[in-house]
Amino acid sequence: MRLINVAAAQLGPIQKGDTRDAVVSRMLALMDGAKSRGADLIVYPELALTTFFPRWYVEETAEADRWFEKTMPNEATAPLFERARSYGMGMSFGYAELTEDGHHFNTSILVDQSGTIVGKYRKTHLPGHAEYSKERSFQHLEKRYFEPGDTGFKAWRTMGGIFGMCICNDRRWPETYRVLGLQGVEMVLIGYNTPAVNPLRDAEGPSERLFHNRLSVQAGAYQNSAWVVSVAKAGIEDGHHLIGGSLIVNPAGEIVAEAKTEGDELLVHGCDLDDTVFGKKTVFDFARHRRIEHYGLISEQTGVIAPE
Numbered sequence: 001m002r003l004i005n006v007a008a009a010q011l012g013p014i015q016k017g018d019t020r021d022a023v024v025s026r027m028l029a030l031m032d033g034a035k036s037r038g039a040d041l042i043v044y045p046e047l048a049l050t051t052f053f054p055r056w057y058v059e060e061t062a063e064a065d066r067w068f069e070k071t072m073p074n075e076a077t078a079p080l081f082e083r084a085r086s087y088g089m090g091m092s093f094g095y096a097e098l099t100e101d102g103h104h105f106n107t108s109i110l111v112d113q114s115g116t117i118v119g120k121y122r123k124t125h126l127p128g129h130a131e132y133s134k135e136r137s138f139q140h141l142e143k144r145y146f147e148p149g150d151t152g153f154k155a156w157r158t159m160g161g162i163f164g165m166c167i168c169n170d171r172r173w174p175e176t177y178r179v180l181g182l183q184g185v186e187m188v189l190i191g192y193n194t195p196a197v198n199p200l201r202d203a204e205g206p207s208e209r210l211f212h213n214r215l216s217v218q219a220g221a222y223q224n225s226a227w228v229v230s231v232a233k234a235g236i237e238d239g240h241h242l243i244g245g246s247l248i249v250n251p252a253g254e255i256v257a258e259a260k261t262e263g264d265e266l267l268v269h270g271c272d273l274d275d276t277v278f279g280k281k282t283v284f285d286f287a288r289h290r291r292i293e294h295y296g297l298i299s300e301q302t303g304v305i306a307p308e
């Protein structure tokens with residue numbers, strides 16, 4: 001048995017006017033709760049330090065740099081690293097990264113129980129658009145403010161297992177989980193900020209969004225025999241509704257914990273990483289069953305080419 005007690009630390013809304021210090025205080029309160037419940041690892045959402053700023057259009061993208069972190073850890077986040085280390089707790093959270101050479105990424109990090117950053121991931125699949133969109137009731141400008149990630153999907157040996165990360169829209173793409181699965185991933189850590197409605201399709205409201213949220217994560221977990229911990233920033237941010245629905249899913253694809261609110265909420269579950277072994281040795285023994293000679297289109301072709 002390789003048990004790791006995991007805390008999914010869902011954050012409620014972060015308003016445009018909220019300071020990073022106020023947010024970090026909320027994150028520390030969740031970390032204290034996780035410690036009291038015996039957690040060895042805490043997982044926070046995508047862009048955990050700020051409001052979901054890609055909903056706001058600015059002409060000069062440099063004006064959006066205020067939402068980015070130039071170093072990590074930094075003054076605002078140092079208390080998180082210090083307390084996690086003092087608790088012997090691993091940690092993952094997402095933030096907007098501005099690199100020294102001026103690149104902008106939607107990033108998440110994995111910090112081990114000694115407080116060392118052992119992994120960094122930069123979001124691959126950027127949804128939305130780059131220019132102001134008149135037909136939308138709200139903007140989703142990730143393609144304006146971020147570059148596609150340059151890390152790819154990596155897995156790291158740490159905390160007694162093999163861990164990987166992805167961010168939000170990545171969880172909707174099966175390629176994400178399979179590339180991690182081909183590295184033997186045993187637990188995938190995900191953060192997300194998902195609008196509760198589709199600005200281009202009225203029929204797609206919170207219940208369908210929550211259904212797709214579960215579907216994507218349960219499929220990824222089952223099809224790669226891995227635990228998936230997927231954590232929301234939720235609630236109403238300056239009038240804009242984000243879904244909750246944070247989940248912990250086991251390697252059989254079953255939901256073992258799910259958030260009930262759209263606020264700051266902690267889910268804690270004892271995850272046995274050995275529960276991943278049966279699936280990896282039977283139905284999803286990739287070496288025994290996959291036929292890569294037939295999968296070429298998946299990496300050779302980007303879009304659809306339909307038959308004549």
Ligand code: ING
Pocket residue numbers: 127167168169170172192193194195
């Ligand atoms: N948010 C959303 C997500 O992928 C989205 C955007 C919602 C795309 C629903 C497609 C359908 O969960 C982010 N931040 O990627």
